[in-house]
Amino acid sequence: MKPVYHPQNTIEAHLIRGMLAQQGIECVIQGEYLQGGLGELPMAGTLAVLVSENTFDSAREIIASYEQSLLA
Template sequence: MKVVYEAANLIDAHLVRHALEAADIPVFLRGEQLLGGMGELPLFGVVAVCVPDLAWPQARAIVEAMPLGEAPQERDADDPGLAGEGWLPA
């Protein structure tokens, strides 16, 4: 097994896991059970998404295409896409 992604949090790890499983790549989350014991463990690099060695190149391409850790793009108030959503800005 090779690490294809070191997650900052459990949500990111599961997003990557589901994307890889949708591509029929088997996934193992290393360190998922350790998140409750942060007392003596490092805060970063605890959860890693691992895949079989042969599937690593395909898995890496999928992970790199995902918008992980990117800030959401701001939308312009004049964007016509906002009018149909039924939400008003606060």
């Protein structure tokens, strides 16, 4: 598995996971339960959405569209 996106929070991580799932891309959210340590752990970079190597490029395209929509 390879990190394809580092979301700001678990809500965004699940949003990305849902978008990828709609396109048939399986993913894993790494560090999802570390947010329980807020105040004890630095939160920057603790979350990652991971996909398999063979779906990485497709996942990046979907995420790039999502990122563009945030700028509009």
